[in-house]
Amino acid sequence: MSSLLTQKTKLTATDLPKMDIFYSVLLGAGLTAAFFFFKFPHFLQDCRYIMSMLWVGSKREKFRERNYTLLDSFLDRVQKQPHKSFIVFGDEVHSYLQVDQESNKVARALQAHSGSTMALMLGNEPAMVWILMGLFKINCAVSLLNTNIRAKSLLHCFNCCTSSVLIAGAEYREVVCDVLPELQAKRVCVYVLGDDGGVEGLHNLAEKIERQPNTPVPPSLRENISMNSPALYIYTSGTTGLPKAGLVLHSRLINSSLFLSMLGVKSDDVLYIPLPLYHAAGLQIGLAGAIELGITVVLRRKFSTSQFWKDCRKHDVTAFQYIGETMRYLCNTPETDNDRQHKVRLAIGNGLRADVWHDFQRRFGPLEITEFYAASDGNISFVNYIGKVGAVGRVNFFHKKVFPYALIQFDAEREEPARNNKGHCVPVPTGETGLLVVKITKVAPFAGYAGNPEQTEKKRLRDVFQPGDVYLNTGDLLKIDHSNFIYFQDRVGDTFRWKGENVATTEVADVLGMLDFIEDANVYGVKIPGHEGRVGMAAVTLKENLEFDCREAFNHVTGVLPVYARPRFIRVLESMELTGTFKQVKVKLVKEGFDPKVVPPPLYVLHESSRSYVPLTQTYYSSIVGGEIRF
Template sequence: MMEMYLLSIIIASIFIIPFALKTLSPYFWVDVLYLRDLLRIFVTFLSRRRRRPFFFVLDRFLEQTAAHPDKLFIVFENESYTYTYTDKRSNKIANALQSHPGYKAGDAVALFMGNEPAFMFTWLALAKLGSPVALLNHNIRTKSLLHCFNCCNATVLIAAAELKEAVEDVLPSLIEHGVTVLLMTKHCDTPGIESFSDKVDEASDSPLPQSLRSHITFKSPAVYIYTSGTTGLPKAALINQNRLLIALAILSSNGVTASDVIYVNLPLYHTAGFMIGFIGSIETGSTIILKRKFSASQFWDDCRKNNVTVVQYIGEVMRYLCSTPKRENDKDHKVKLAIGNGVRAEIWREFLSRFGNIEVREFYASTEGNVGFVNYAGKVGAIGRVNFFHKKLFPYTLIRYDTERDEPIRDANGLCVESLKGETGLLVSKITDIAPFVGYAQNEEQTERKRLRNVLKKGDLYFNSGDLMRIDKDNFIYFQDRVGDTFRWKGENVATTEVSDILTISDCLKEANVYGVEVPGHEGRIGMAAVTVKEGSHFDGSQIYNHVVSYLPSYARPRFMRIQNAMEVTGTFKQMKMKLVEESFNPGCIQDPLHILDDHKKSYMPLTAEIYSCIISGNIKL
């Protein structure tokens, strides 16, 4: 009888416990699987760290080449390149460069190229020579180009043929500093610029000796990636060999395998394209479908043509895809995973509804930062999920932040105050040996600005992410805004991303870039939005007025609207704000149509020079 009773309990437990866990802790099994993957990645990383001679990303590429010599590695336009071809071509580039009198193994080199196979071949060649590589944005020119080049102390500049004019613009300065300038072309008649492709074609494809990179340690610089910030000159974030080794796991930790085909259309000079698309694929042994640049109209046709299974996104990419005309074959593709960051909740839902059951892996990370999150549970709108073990490995917290003073709130002891669950706070992460912050090359001032001291106790040191976050009761973390983007009006904090989200779900607005502008005689900054109108629509002041009144409290409603033909964005689709903030709402300086919210007429009305003068003189109070 007792045996039957115990058996009944066991059988009941088998059915009841999973049901109870799903009810009381719906994310339990997802958390368990994630922690299992985290442990596997950590063990793999530690085993590689212990290998001698040192094991780097290049060594993983050489392993993949030996294991799958004839497998396609890169498909670009009408050309295909195997792992073996890539290996041999990079050998030829390395041997050609090594024989050049203006270069010696280990010298820093700047790479000035767009998305093309030569970018990948050249980076691998430089890795074989033990040279750190500065990945220059191919869109920068003159002052910005020189600034980025000088940040990394490079002695050689290797540029794509189509960027010849951009190089010529800064050539006198490069020559003055003794820089060797090589152009990926077979002939160049510009004094001071040497053709390089012809030397590469003639060079040997024999392997490079490992001794050329024997000086490299895990702390050695691997690449310099420039932050595409919306203000000021770019900063060169130093990515060391250890950080790059960690990056190998990004795709594999999200279930990507050698059988996957990855669509890389984001810039290779940026973290997403380089570290996730390129470096991540080296770990998995996948095939890369490389695109010169993102094209919303060609995106799905490319995926169908190449049997793509994994795509990347960043910033506004998903919204651009959702803005394309609907087609009957929208769900006719093999894409199973979209990995990236910066998608808004309503676009996320629209993307899934329109393009099918694609797993979206939203994550949070920054080029120079020392903490990251992954939304492995697929909660729409969240950038990740927090848990005890993650926090133990990478100690972080959210602290209260005064947006008006633009600084953390501190208590009587001078320490920061932690935000409560559900409360918005500044994300800061402790700087440790496991989670270091290397900083920016040649820019100690900006590096120091990202360090935050005396956070939870005297003498501690944290990385200041500059991002405002919120953690909900289910331990999902949400991005709220960038510090500096949030502004204060009428004693209330206004989060620009939230207002942008509201504006873009209106019937006639396509894009909205929200920011605060100063008004004489008023405290804080008042809301303004630069917007674009949907194709086939027109700006309807009354409709927009009714929309913002329905969704936003009075202090958060943009008082001014600037109608633009196109939104100015960075190379990674981040909206530009600083220039807009500086131009403010002066109709005498701005060519774009300007409108002002008018509560009496319940509409956005044209902002005239007369109304502007009355605001500036104080005759109109806002």
């Protein structure tokens, strides 16, 4: 026994120097790791994001090689999980197979229009999904009309894509009838998804679809579709004063379907989409992403604060899409005892203010919020994969290598990028706001706008950093802090954002100019405390010897413009300030805002209950900025 103890003691004594070296190395490694992660606290998340980008890149290459479209992805899901719930709408539940069968009936009903471009004016409903899939089955490109547009804007949007067919929801029959003579003059075939009301020139598509068999149409009808074929036209406001039709190729549509996975949605999630499907967020990211993942979508016709959590609880929603305003609306509802009784784990969207972010998580639970930056006519996206409150993304060296971008100085007075003495753009220092420009490459293409080569070229910024290079001018002002987080600041040019919509100031100005007493109108957006984006305001000059007619202005604005585009405030100027190149000066007007102490009368506010514009008093102004009156 003593010999064994001696042997054990000798072994321990012999190993001591080795153990000292081992623990010294271990301690050194630990200290090095601690310093590294102190210096680079988000290293692991950055690496994880790079891995997800590599996965997306691999999938995109496979899609391209196989000429694989969103329709192919949908049909694969039908084969793999035919009876899984795909679309839930109120008490209706439609499986992947049922949606496929309905889309077959749509394809058969509209087969005579195979290969054409069709315009859809449909709200969020299951029929929107199977009509879209049905049109893809007969090689049709689809123009997605904003359901808020009317008259001149509607005709413009319809015409710029050379559409030959218009399909409208039953609730938009009167809207279509207003422009029916112009459509008939162009021999456009007009369908209504319901009763045509006996109106000559309208056709009941619902009745026609119902008569068709649900068997598949021949695949040969779509054999000419390639990744470079037009899939969608999604409209965005721009400096022309009328919406522009952003071209979405089949390659972009199927590639967009991968974005939902990058945002954290998983194959067992149930996704709630209260955003309109005519927008890129609702369709390209939400619906297309759901198809790629094979998940269930709970579709809501329109966002409702009173029904939001009821829907989430009823359908076991685990993820939802938002815009910043919708989150604020939810936070403004009265608190209840069951605010945290839900299964939602993830919210994805953009435009969420930092204060609302905190309030939402405090009240409804510590669910994950993933902000992102993207645009329907853009060629880059950012993802806030860290969860930094207020940020839309993060600088990642690999991401920047694949999608070269920069923030450059923007001249607000001249409303154009600033250039140095060599004629090149100037990057802004870290921490300062700059215009986001993205290099146009094969990986980050810019398809442009349908039927609008001038606006397409206007978005291209040339000789940015060296002769011959071409970047996309996003029109967005962003900021990158010293920790490499990216923050959205504002929009530039002739658009501003309100209620989740981009408002074209020149379109609103044109509408105001139709009033007999207005000589000129300068439209811009102004900030209101506690609201996302900017609300519309107009500065107008009057024709000689005429006065501003408050009631006529109200009737005209509310009758022509959608709610989000109506100027809430109107001030009257003696003369309009112009630049040396005869451009209207907005900077000073935006800075003055709508404070009666700053803005001399006449100054008016749109007042719905009076059905008129009324003078803006200091008391009313205080109620607005104090949050007592909300828009």
